[in-house]
Amino acid sequence: MKVLVVGNGGREHALAWKLGQSTKVDKVFVAPGNAGTAKDAENVDIASTDIPGLIQFAKDQAIDLTVIGPEAPLVLGLADAMEAAGLKVFGPSRAAAELEGSKVFCKNLLRTANIPTANYQTFRSGDDASRYIKDRFSEPNEPVNVVVKADGLAAGKGVIVCDTRSDALEAIDRIASRREFGEAGNELIIEEKLVGQEVSVLAITDGETIVTLPAAQDHKPAHDGDTGPNTGGMGAHCPTPIVDDELMTKIESDVLVPIVHALKRARRPFKGVLYAGLMLTPAGPKVLEFNVRFGDPECQPLLMRLKTDLFDVLEAAADSRLAEMDPLEWDERPSICVVMASEGYPGDYEKGREITGLENADALEDVKVFHAGTVLANNQVVTNGGRVLGITAMGNTISQAKLQAYTAVKEIRWRGAWCRKDISDKALAEN
Template sequence: MIPLDTIPFGHAGRLVLADSGSMMKVLVVGGGGREHALAWKLGQSPRVEQVFVAPGNAGTALDATNVPIAVTDKPALIQFAKENSIGLVVVGPEIPLVDGLVDDMEEAGLKVFGPSKAAAELEGSKVFCKNLLHTANIPTATYLTFRSAEQASRHIWERYCDPDEPVRVVVKADGLAAGKGVIVCGTRNEALDAIDRIASQREFGDAGKELIIEERLTGPEVSVLAITDGETIVTLPPAQDHKPAYDGDTGPNTGGMGAYCPAPVLDDEMMARIESDVLVPIVHAMKRARRPFKGVLYAGLMLTPGGPKVLEFNVRFGDPECQPLLMRLKTDLADVLEAAVDGRLGEIEPLEWDPRPSICVVMASEGYPGDYAKGREIKGLEAADAIEDVKVFHAGTKLVDGKVTNDGGRVLGVTAMGDTIAKAKLQAYRGVKEIRWQGAWCRKDISDKAR
């Protein structure tokens, strides 16, 4: 826990409530693996009477009650929450956060966990994020912003005159692109093609109205998540995601093909450095920008030879990082999230964690992250869930005539714990082997980089 006025370091935890007997209903907004994990964990709270998920998926239908309301239907979500006396709303995905769902719900008198629309721009606009990082002197890659493909292409042609010269840049769409609007480039032609895809072809829609070209950093990537009420920061154990589609970190970027927690690449000294050099300054910078931040701060970092540098900020639990994190959490999640909403995170004791590591292996549809077929029946889910220390979190699934079918690119997050990372991996892939549908695939090396 980090009180922002004193900044002592330490990892936070279990909440002591003045009134721990009050029961409440919870609404989780979203329908992916992150939301299944949130609903599952919130449902374990003795204070939670019922968990609703809107719109949910086939997995949340087992662990909670699904509500057929889209995450973008703000009036219907607000009406449902008020009519059902929802005591806490937890917004999972970035799209409704950036769209201002939290603001509208608070205006309607609801208690909701997540950042405001103004604060969510930290993820909603990479240009805003990079400019804020620069202003706050938070370490990040050097960058330039462009408003057109012509400007960006001209920069590449002028900067890299020799076609054989290595080009170590990353081209990023400014707006939300489901984790796919980041293209790593090694040649001039690759950079020009990335600019064309983002800004001319608009492969990622309006996210490409502006773009960033930044230096390509080297080093291991790691995710550090924290919960904050704007005054206190509760840092969670570090996790490591696997963004590229294929083994060995090859292939196109995805929303995430798996994650494990904790990440041994970060020791206590490095965590303290990230807290002091990244988390505390960004919360102060948001406050100075009159965008006070409440919710989950997700720092995507590169551990470069010169120290940790910020790749991006997200404003919600990561997916799939959320799944292994919540598998290990022993503290009542409802208490912690409610304290963040109420501005009472300073009243907590250290969070309680299962000491065993956990990993999540994402099973995807054939063709992902490109086009894929839907509606294929998934078998073996019960057998996988029956394995000791394994939980199958659903992401892109749907119930059709009583059968679970694939309904997205990333379909399942098979998550497991073990005494060591190797044993957790073994359990997770045991679960994977039980599950089958036409075209199912996954990476085989999730957590190997922890060795």
């Protein structure tokens, strides 16, 4: 079988690496890929949102399955276009991907399906949203505890957690007047701020059967102790001890089953990865958002632990025969992924810095270095993005996995490289 993975991040490197281990897969292409996928698969120079280009390539190469990594091509309708062209694809339709593409659509569906989520109001104008805040709070420094969200895709930047009335008005201004997130700010949401630990529960579904994956935790803030500006994710661990079997059963019955049914009833049947971002509040788990693809970096530690042939699972989902699959098999050992980033990230950063030590890190036992923002320049791996590498390791305990990952991190160098030092500590704090 020939597989095409669409995207160029750490998630796509992990997908390509795992698919390449399948006994059924002869060839994995990645479009456009990075320096890591160039080594473990074959890169093709087509952008992940170039729908005609991807379809042409898949036809020319007689690709058996296309796996779409990022949200942007899904929201643009790549899965629909590929299916219409007679190609098999893993990933939701454009209509189903609106679950991530529009936070207003998502919140309204959650409300209809009676799925626990923060209380919220939606607004079509900044003036209405500002009035809502001004009507309720009078002092500039008055605590408001709300979160202001742009409706559309904003590369993880369109959500602003606000402490005071002036924070909230400033957030509304940025989204609705200054248009910092462009069209994504056509509508906005003001919702109740929730408190608790965040977890990611992902499931693979064909719209009927739901296969839940072990819970993981991302680390969004740039600095240790979950401080500093938000990033695309600085690390992840899987599983997390804060989600036990009982809680997982509750998340399945209160969140995953009803959302899959609600999408089906809305005639937007969901096929692909459904990612529930949850806050574990004292009143139980509540949905922060849904994503319609694997999380990056959660995908890396998840796939490192998967023993079942990934191609079989993704193909079964694409063919609507997940019900026939045996339960997934997992390595019992926990895994963690530490993201190494460019100097300056999540702000401005330089590209093109030479990376050394990759082979030594990869040679360590139970370690895999997944590439994200890297590119080959004159046969040398150089930085090409903010999040550069995801150093992923397994161990008998979370602490051992952490030690192994950071041992590998120490092997790798480039000018300005940095990472968080506390990935997975929040899992241990709960024990």
